[in-house]
Amino acid sequence: MDLESLVRPNIRAMKPYSSARDEFQGDARVMLDANENSLGSAGPEQFNRYPDPHQRAVKAALATLKGVAPGQIFLGNGSDEAIDLLVRLTCVPGQDRILILPPTYGMYEVAAHLNDVHLERLPLTADFQISAEATAQILASEAKLVWLCSPNNPTGNLLHAAAIEQILRGFRGLVVVDEAYADFAAAPSWTTRLAEFPNLVVLQTFSKAWGLAGLRLGMAFASPAIIGYLNKIKPPYNVSEATQQHALAALHDAPRFEQLRHQLLAGRDWLAARLPALAIVAEVFPSDANFLLVRFRPDATAVYDYLLARGIVVRNRTTQPGCAGTLRLTVGTAAENEQLLQALRDYK
Numbered sequence: 001m002d003l004e005s006l007v008r009p010n011i012r013a014m015k016p017y018s019s020a021r022d023e024f025q026g027d028a029r030v031m032l033d034a035n036e037n038s039l040g041s042a043g044p045e046q047f048n049r050y051p052d053p054h055q056r057a058v059k060a061a062l063a064t065l066k067g068v069a070p071g072q073i074f075l076g077n078g079s080d081e082a083i084d085l086l087v088r089l090t091c092v093p094g095q096d097r098i099l100i101l102p103p104t105y106g107m108y109e110v111a112a113h114l115n116d117v118h119l120e121r122l123p124l125t126a127d128f129q130i131s132a133e134a135t136a137q138i139l140a141s142e143a144k145l146v147w148l149c150s151p152n153n154p155t156g157n158l159l160h161a162a163a164i165e166q167i168l169r170g171f172r173g174l175v176v177v178d179e180a181y182a183d184f185a186a187a188p189s190w191t192t193r194l195a196e197f198p199n200l201v202v203l204q205t206f207s208k209a210w211g212l213a214g215l216r217l218g219m220a221f222a223s224p225a226i227i228g229y230l231n232k233i234k235p236p237y238n239v240s241e242a243t244q245q246h247a248l249a250a251l252h253d254a255p256r257f258e259q260l261r262h263q264l265l266a267g268r269d270w271l272a273a274r275l276p277a278l279a280i281v282a283e284v285f286p287s288d289a290n291f292l293l294v295r296f297r298p299d300a301t302a303v304y305d306y307l308l309a310r311g312i313v314v315r316n317r318t319t320q321p322g323c324a325g326t327l328r329l330t331v332g333t334a335a336e337n338e339q340l341l342q343a344l345r346d347y348k
Helices: 009-013 056-066 078-090 107-114 132-140 161-170 224-233 241-251 254-277 300-309 334-346
Strands: 073-077 097-100 118-121 145-149 174-178 200-205 217-221 281-284 291-296 326-330
Touching: 009 224, 056 073, 056 241, 073 078, 073 224, 078 107, 078 145, 078 174, 078 200, 078 217, 078 224, 097 107, 107 118, 132 161, 145 161, 161 174, 241 254, 254 281, 254 291, 254 334, 291 300, 300 326, 300 334
Parallel strands: 097 118, 097 145, 145 174, 174 200
Antiparallel strands: 073 217, 200 217, 281 291, 291 326
């Protein structure tokens, strides 16, 4: 892979926005550079100063946790910001293309349409894996990016590591492995292979196992060269001070994270063991995530509407390729799981 040839020429040539906080190093006693309100903030908390544009403290804590260097980490407003920036970094509107493997996370397609980028769709197999034929097409493609969601959303399964590795070794563009649900899977993260594959980008999030969806904080891990380009094109203060503070507190509370993760895994197993006994359940797909894809009979949309009427919101996936008749059920609290199961038992 030649990164310079993948990056849009105008981005290679552009001069990034530079704030005084980028240019200044050290501790300042008087900060009069950014037209902030030096008197303080309305409300009980003090947020009158702009946040660290490079999120140094959060990246330092993450680097220790993940076994990577701070220069290999990008932080954004959810993983969706990294998804959009990766498309904008590499794809000339109206000219370039990206690859997706449906059924998969819908924001890849949204980012492509938003940036006027062509889509190549190579469907997963019936068991939601990458076929040999699809792998060959990916390796022959001129696309700038291929998105591999593993564990996959909405199906919940890990993609086979051998297929991902084959793509990493032969694809000429960036290979983005979206690991939003990796904390629920019994497999090593692809962040452990960053040094081996300069074309690899790994996405993770604080929204799932960390339980911080309201913060909107996503992570991208890649080579320092790729991270440098993402930092070049991101908004200057894309992660708020409040988000950085809360993320640091969470990273320093590892026991709570593990407790939440294990409770969700137990809830997943509890549901997976009981759902197949229901007459309306045709199939419960194996899951490496914090949700289950379930095929219902005779009419999944009728079940979906019934649950809505009972005040239970799930995700209707019946229109996704290979997902006819399915609903995606997120693992909830023990009480929520009980309510869901009882509602499904009562369905007529």
